[in-house]
Amino acid sequence: MRHPGKAHIFHSDDSASGGSSGVFSRFFRRLPLPPARCLAVATGLVSLLAIVFICLFAVAIRRGADNGSLELTDICLTEPDCLSVAAAAARRMNTSSEPCSDFYSFACGGDGTAGNVPAEMELGARRKLASSLRSGGGGGGGNPAWERKLRRFYARCEENFDTPSYIGDNPLLAAMRAAGVGEFLLNQSSSAAGGLGGFSRTFQAVSGRFFAHSLFATRAVYSDFLHRRAATGATLSGDAMYVRHEKELYRSLIKDVAGMLLRDAAMTNQTARVETFANDVLYVEEQLLLTHEAVLQHASLPEQPADHPANLAKISDLTDRISSYFDFRAYLAEIYQPGLVIRNDTQVLVTDWYYVDQLRDLLDSMRRGSPTDFNRKMNNYLTWTLIAFFQWDLSGEYRLRFAAYRRIVWPSNGLTIGVDGGSGGDDAATDCLETVRWGMNQALSALFVRNNFEPGAKARAGALFEKMRRAAKDSINRLVWMDNETKRRAKQRLADMVEKTGYPDEAWDDSYLDAEFRQIDPSTHSYFSLIVSCINYWKTRQARLLTQTYNPLDFQHWGQLWEPGLRYLAYDRELLAQAGALQVPLFPSAGLPQLLAYSGAASMMAHEILQSFDITSHAYEAQRTSGWWSDATISEYRKRTACIMDLFKARQFIMVLNKDLPTLQPSAALSIPYQSERNQHQRLLLSNWTAREMAAVSSARAQFDAHRLQGGRPDKRLPLLHLTEDQMFYVFYMQKFCHKRGASGLAVRRASRGADWRRGLGGKFHDSDGFKHSDGDDALLILSRALANTVLSNAPGFAKAFGCPAGNVHSCSLY
Numbered sequence: 001m002r003h004p005g006k007a008h009i010f011h012s013d014d015s016a017s018g019g020s021s022g023v024f025s026r027f028f029r030r031l032p033l034p035p036a037r038c039l040a041v042a043t044g045l046v047s048l049l050a051i052v053f054i055c056l057f058a059v060a061i062r063r064g065a066d067n068g069s070l071e072l073t074d075i076c077l078t079e080p081d082c083l084s085v086a087a088a089a090a091r092r093m094n095t096s097s098e099p100c101s102d103f104y105s106f107a108c109g110g111d112g113t114a115g116n117v118p119a120e121m122e123l124g125a126r127r128k129l130a131s132s133l134r135s136g137g138g139g140g141g142g143n144p145a146w147e148r149k150l151r152r153f154y155a156r157c158e159e160n161f162d163t164p165s166y167i168g169d170n171p172l173l174a175a176m177r178a179a180g181v182g183e184f185l186l187n188q189s190s191s192a193a194g195g196l197g198g199f200s201r202t203f204q205a206v207s208g209r210f211f212a213h214s215l216f217a218t219r220a221v222y223s224d225f226l227h228r229r230a231a232t233g234a235t236l237s238g239d240a241m242y243v244r245h246e247k248e249l250y251r252s253l254i255k256d257v258a259g260m261l262l263r264d265a266a267m268t269n270q271t272a273r274v275e276t277f278a279n280d281v282l283y284v285e286e287q288l289l290l291t292h293e294a295v296l297q298h299a300s301l302p303e304q305p306a307d308h309p310a311n312l313a314k315i316s317d318l319t320d321r322i323s324s325y326f327d328f329r330a331y332l333a334e335i336y337q338p339g340l341v342i343r344n345d346t347q348v349l350v351t352d353w354y355y356v357d358q359l360r361d362l363l364d365s366m367r368r369g370s371p372t373d374f375n376r377k378m379n380n381y382l383t384w385t386l387i388a389f390f391q392w393d394l395s396g397e398y399r400l401r402f403a404a405y406r407r408i409v410w411p412s413n414g415l416t417i418g419v420d421g422g423s424g425g426d427d428a429a430t431d432c433l434e435t436v437r438w439g440m441n442q443a444l445s446a447l448f449v450r451n452n453f454e455p456g457a458k459a460r461a462g463a464l465f466e467k468m469r470r471a472a473k474d475s476i477n478r479l480v481w482m483d484n485e486t487k488r489r490a491k492q493r494l495a496d497m498v499e500k501t502g503y504p505d506e507a508w509d510d511s512y513l514d515a516e517f518r519q520i521d522p523s524t525h526s527y528f529s530l531i532v533s534c535i536n537y538w539k540t541r542q543a544r545l546l547t548q549t550y551n552p553l554d555f556q557h558w559g560q561l562w563e564p565g566l567r568y569l570a571y572d573r574e575l576l577a578q579a580g581a582l583q584v585p586l587f588p589s590a591g592l593p594q595l596l597a598y599s600g601a602a603s604m605m606a607h608e609i610l611q612s613f614d615i616t617s618h619a620y621e622a623q624r625t626s627g628w629w630s631d632a633t634i635s636e637y638r639k640r641t642a643c644i645m646d647l648f649k650a651r652q653f654i655m656v657l658n659k660d661l662p663t664l665q666p667s668a669a670l671s672i673p674y675q676s677e678r679n680q681h682q683r684l685l686l687s688n689w690t691a692r693e694m695a696a697v698s699s700a701r702a703q704f705d706a707h708r709l710q711g712g713r714p715d716k717r718l719p720l721l722h723l724t725e726d727q728m729f730y731v732f733y734m735q736k737f738c739h740k741r742g743a744s745g746l747a748v749r750r751a752s753r754g755a756d757w758r759r760g761l762g763g764k765f766h767d768s769d770g771f772k773h774s775d776g777d778d779a780l781l782i783l784s785r786a787l788a789n790t791v792l793s794n795a796p797g798f799a800k801a802f803g804c805p806a807g808n809v810h811s812c813s814l815y
Contacts, residue, residue: 074716075718075719076592076593076718077719079592081585081589082716082718085584085585086718088120088585089732090110092107092110093107093731094110097109099802103788103798103802104738104784104788104789107738108734108735108737108785115739116735116736116737116738116784117564117585117586117600117732117735117738118586121580121581121585122563122580125448125562125563125564125580126562127419128451129447130419130432133154133155133436134154134158134429144514145510145514146440146443146513146516149517149520149521150436150444152522152523153436153439153522153530154432155522157428157432157435157436157527158428158429159527160393160395161396163395164395165396165397166264169264170265171528171529172390173265175528176383179205179210180205181205181383181386182261184273184379184383185258185261185273185274186265186267187273198375199374199375199378199379200325200326200327200330200331202378202383203215204330205334206382206386208332209334210389210532210535211335211538212386212389213385214385215359246408247282249405251278251282253402254277257387258274260397260401262274276380277380280381281381281384283377284380295355312347312350314344314345315328315342315343315345315346316344318350318356321356321357322359322360325363329342332346332348335542336546339540339546339547340546340547363378390531392431392435393435393531419433435531438534439520439530440520442506442555442556443516444560445503445561446503446506446507448579448580449579450507452562452583453502453582454589457582458501458502458503458582460590461502461577461582464587464597464601465501465575465577466499467602468605468609468699469497469609471606471699471702472609472610473491473494475699475815481633481639481814482637483630483633486628489613490613493612493613494609496573497573497574497575497609499575500552500558500574500576501582502577502579503558504553504554504555504558505553506554506555516555517537519533519536519540520534550572552572552574558576558578559578561579561580562578562579563578564578564580565578565581565604566581566601566605566607568609568612570611570616570617575605575609577601577604577605581601581604584596586600586601586736593716594707595725595728595729598701598703599728599729599732600732600736602703602704603696603700603733603736604696604736606695606697606700607692607693607696611692614688614692615629616685618634640814641691643811643812644812647790647794647812648686690787690790691813691815693787693791694791694812694815695815697792697795698797701797704729724801726797726800726801727801727802729801730797730801730802734792737785737787737788739784794812794813
């Protein structure tokens with residue numbers, strides 16, 4: 001409801017479709033109206049425009065004294081992005097809330113349908129990509145080879161998505177038989193399957209040949225290149241965490257899918273075989289879950305980085321540790337040959353030796369009873385992991401059966417927004433965009449950059465980064481609690497940071513992209529064979545990375561360019577600001593109000609830049625070699641973070657951390673002392689984050705003020721005239737942290753990272769949607785509100801902008 005006494009240019013009822021220009025285009029594109037109806041619609045639209053103009057004029061007159069000699073020509077009204085950005089901001093806001101006491105509710109407490117800005121930007125980027133892939137690009141045969149492959153790959157996926165069931169052979173059955181997987185289920189002998197019946201050989205086939213997650217992940221490494229290496233799986237299969245609570249439902253899924261496979265194999269009357277298969281899978285899943293929980297309680301605080309020297313071992317060392325079960329040399333050779341020659345002295349990265357030992361003990365205990373039963377159970381479990389791995393690539397019948405299970409065990413999955421606008425993330429566009437991203441990530445990134453990144457934006461983003469880096473250096477010079485030697489080393493790390501803004505040069509290099517994807521040919525393969533060719537491409541790519549000198553600017557190390565996040569990569573001291581983050585509203589085009597750049601991208605850059613020399617950077621280096629902060633500096637820093645802890649207590653924030661911390665797994669039987677230790681660690685991490693964020697928003701605001709003092713024509717104002725420009729800065733800053741009510745911000749993220757999770761190639765993704773606070777809100781929403789309000793309570797510029805009383809202003813800044 002419109003708040004009385006407040007002037008609004010946009011209101012949630014007016015802007016539900018994301019801005020007036022979008023509404024108009026949809027009216028005339030989608031509604032073939034008769035002439036009389038068109039006239040009525042046109043008359044209504046003219047009336048609406050007249051009302052908006054009158055409101056603008058009235059508000060401009062009323063607020064003229066507050067904004068100087070503000071004229072309508074000073075307001076950004078002709079740029080569609082200005083209108084849509086203002087509309088979205090107004091939709092998120094609840095101006096009936098008191099900004100000084102709860103600014104999060106003021107900036108984010110609107111109609112509840114809008115999420116945080118980065119999440120919605122990513123959803124918008126994915127929709128643009130899907131639309132572009134479906135359109136065919138307009139160039140047909142004139143497109144470069146990599147782009148034709150990308151578009152054909154996507155089209156083949158949507159064709160497969162619409163396939164209800166198989167006509168002829170099920171391709172998974174042929175793959176299983178060729179690899180010797182599924183002997184019990186398919187009633188085959190080891191000799192009939194090429195002698196691959198042993199547990200080690202089955203594991204080699206599932207996690208080596210097909211790169212599917214099963215028991216654990218190992219990473220082969222050469223020389224000193226110990227990062228970004230080839231993960232071969234995840235610790236547990238994707239559904240193991242839900243076995244305990246949904247055991248019978250999970251059993252039903254396994255039996256149904258196994259029965260469908262046997263039907264496709266023309267094997268009837270196999271009820272007993274299916275029952276045994278399901279029992280074996282459940283038994284192994286439950287045992288692995290217990291092992292996982294034991295490892296979780298043992299985890300060090302903080303955890304060692306993956307490249308810690310203690311995690312390195314030779315193949316022969318790992319074989320000795322668990323030699324009776326796995327031939328690691330043959331397993332890795334299956335992945336990397338002919339790209340690498342695996343020897344006994346080849347180094348392997350083992351991120352958790354304790355898990356390896358626990359797994360060995362588990363396998364020992366399972367094998368003591370009957371070696372025959374042990375082999376059957378483990379082979380059935382590995383067979384199931386392979387089936388689940390390909391669940392998205394089989395016919396619609398298989399995919400929908402898995403999807404029905406996920407919707408029950410992940411109730412919040414129904415809140416996931418699909419690319420096509422549906423809920424659950426099971427629409428063709430969502431699934432196929434993620435599959436194409438998994439198979440041809442760099443190609444999809446290049447397509448996004450070419451379609452959405454305006455000329456000159458990369459240079460402007462680089463200039464903004466350098467401005468924020470200089471501001472960070474000035475901040476170091478002003479610190480009174482950091483000694484001179486620590487300051488010197490901090491400034492050196494700041495100077496050494498590698499800037500990666502926008503995109504790499506290869507994104508515009510057709511010859512590079514053609515060569516990169518030469519072994520993928522969507523035109524001549526069946527769809528299942530196309531997926532297998534992508535797996536082989538991944539294996540070839542990872543083997544290549546192991547033997548190449550690391551180049552931070554290589555396209556391989558830029559991630560997904562449509563993602564709107566910024567992050568500091570500690571190992572290589574890189575700041576990655578991908579093209580997706582340098583879009584409206586975080587980073588406006590040259591003609592739009594630059595307020596958006598400073599409240600958005602600049603504040604995010606400042607936060608990540610601070611990580612290059614803050615205490616977390618020191619802690620990371622201390623784990624790898626030795627820290628670089630002096631003891632005196634650490635002591636002074638800790639004294640000052642006590643102020644932040646006091647603010648957390650004042651806001652009853654500690655209650656959230658002690659009871660509903662999202663990082664804790666819901667099924668983990670954690671001891672009370674362990675919970676206390678882990679939560680204390682989390683409080684320290686969050687206080688460090690808050691210290692950085694306080695500095696980031698202050699730095700971005702200072703640079704915005706400097707921008708306004710520069711000569712030349714001032715920026716036009718956004719049409720949110722019930723706010724001053726200073727107030728708008730903090731509103732847009734805060735809206736990066738908004739969360740939808742009733743759904744954590746991970747709802748959109750799950751859909752966008754599905755391929756990483758499902759393939760097991762990029763790490764496993766655990767959602768936190770199950771964590772609710774006692775008042776019904778999501779824990780992540782509470783975290784966002786408490787953290788963001790704490791940050792702004794320490795921003796003097798914020799208090800001045802909103803006229804907050806002195807008691808609402810604190811002084812806990814560290815940097």
